[in-house]
C-alpha cells in the first residue's frame with residue numbers, strides 16, 4: 001500500500017466507523033451470530049496471493065465490526081501509526097514517558113494518594129501489557145509472593161494462600177491456578193451487602209495460621225461484578241496492620257473510575273485504599289470512556305514489582321536503565337513488548353477534561369438511580385441489593401397468592417421464575433442484554449449503565465422490555 005492508497009483507505013475507515021456509531025441505536029445489543037459463523041466463513045489457510053484492501057475492509061465491515069469509543073479509536077489509530085516495540089525506554093521513550101504522565105493524571109483524577117504517583121519515584125502506575133485486571137492480579141500475586149518469601153525465608157510455597165472473598169471476580173481463582181497456589185474465598189454476608197468485614201478476615205487468619213498456612217495477599221474489591229459490593233477496607237486495613245507481610249490489593253475494575261467524582265470517594269473507600277493498599281487496579285476501558293484495553297495498576301512501591309519481575313539479559317541492558325535514569329515498564333508486568341496505550345487515554349482525558357469525565361460518571365449513576373426507582377415503584381419487581389453506583393441487581397417477585405408445589409421453597413420458586421424470565425428476555429429481544437448472577441443462592445439480574453451514549457430514554461425502553469418479558473414469563477410459569 002502506498003501513501004495515497006493509505007490516505008484513501010484511512011478516510012474510508014473513519015467514514016465506516018462513523019456510520020457504525022451512527023447506526024448503533026438500531027443494532028442488536030448482543031451479536032446475533034451462531035457459534036462457528038466466522039470459522040465457516042473464512043478460508044482455512046491464508047491467501048496465496050495478496051488481496052485487494054477494499055475486499056479486506058468489506059470483510060471487516062461484514063464479518064467483524066468492533067465496538068469502542070471515538071476519541072479512544074483515534075488514539076489507537078495514532079498508536080498503530082508509530083513504530084513502537086515499547087520494551088524499554090530506549091526503544092520507545094515517548095511511549096514510556098507519556099504513560100508515566102498519563103498514569104499520574106489518572107491517579108489524580110480518581111484521588112489516589114501521592115505515594116501511587118510515578119513522579120514520586122517510589123510508587124507508580126502502569127498500564128498492564130497483559131491488558132486485563134485478571135492479569136494485573138497475577139502480577140500483584142507474583143510480587144506479593146516474592147516479597148513474602150523474601151521476608152519469611154522459612155515459608156514453603158505449598159503453604160502460601162491467596163485470600164479473596166466469595167464475591168471476588170474469577171481473577172482470584174485464576175491467579176491461584178496460574179501460580180499453583182491455594183485460594184481461600186472468605187464468606188461475606190447479605191447484611192453487609194456482600195462486602196467483607198474485618199472480623200471475618202481476622203477469624204480466617206487465625207484458623208489458617210493455626211494450620212500452618214501462610215496467607216500472603218488479600219484481594220479486596222470495590223464494586224464486585226455481581227452486585228457492586230464494597231469490602232470494608234478500613235476494617236481490613238486495620239487487621240492487616242497486625243500482619244504487615246500480607247499484601248492488600250484492591251480490585252476496582254469497573255467502579256474505580258467513579259472515584260473521579262469526590263462524592264463517591266467515601267463509598268469507594270478511597271481513604272482506606274490510600275492508607276493501606278499496596279496496589280490498586282481499575283480498568284479505564286470499562287466505564288472510563290477508553291476503548292478496550294486500558295487496565296491500570298498502581299503500586300505503592302515499584303521495587304516490589306521489579307524485584308519480582310526484573311530479568312535483564314545483556315541484550316536488554318541500556319545505559320539509561322543502568323544509570324537509573326528511566327523507567328523500563330517491562331519489569332512491571334509479564335510481557336516485554338508493549339503497545340502505546342497511554343495515547344488513547346491521553347486523548348480521552350484531554351478531550352473530556354476532569355469536568356467532562358465526572359459528568360459522564362454522574363450521568364451513569366443518575367441513570368441507574370432512575371432504573372432503581374422504576375424497580376422500587378413496581379409491584380412486580382424488587383431490588384436484591386442496594387444499587388451500587390451504576391449497577392442495580394433485581395429480580396421478579398412471586399405473583400401474590402401463588403401456591404408452592406410439593407418440595408418447592410419460596411427461594412426455589414423465585415429462582416425458577418427468574419430463570420424463566422431471564423431465558424425469555426434473552427431470547428425475545430435483541431435490544432437488551434441482562435446478565436444474571438447468583439447472590440447467596442438467589443438468582444438475580446444485573447442492570448448496568450456505563451456507555452457514553454446511554455440516555456434516559458434507553459433506560460425507559462429497557463424497563464418497558466423488562467416488564468413485557470416479565471408478564472409473559474409469569475404467565476408461562478403459572479400455567
Ligand code: PLP
Nearest residue numbers: 132133134169223224225253254
Ligand atoms: N474485577 C471486577 C470487579 C470486574 O467487574 C471484572 C470484569 O468484569 C474483572 C475484575 C475482570 O476484568 P478483566 O477482564 O480486566 O480481567
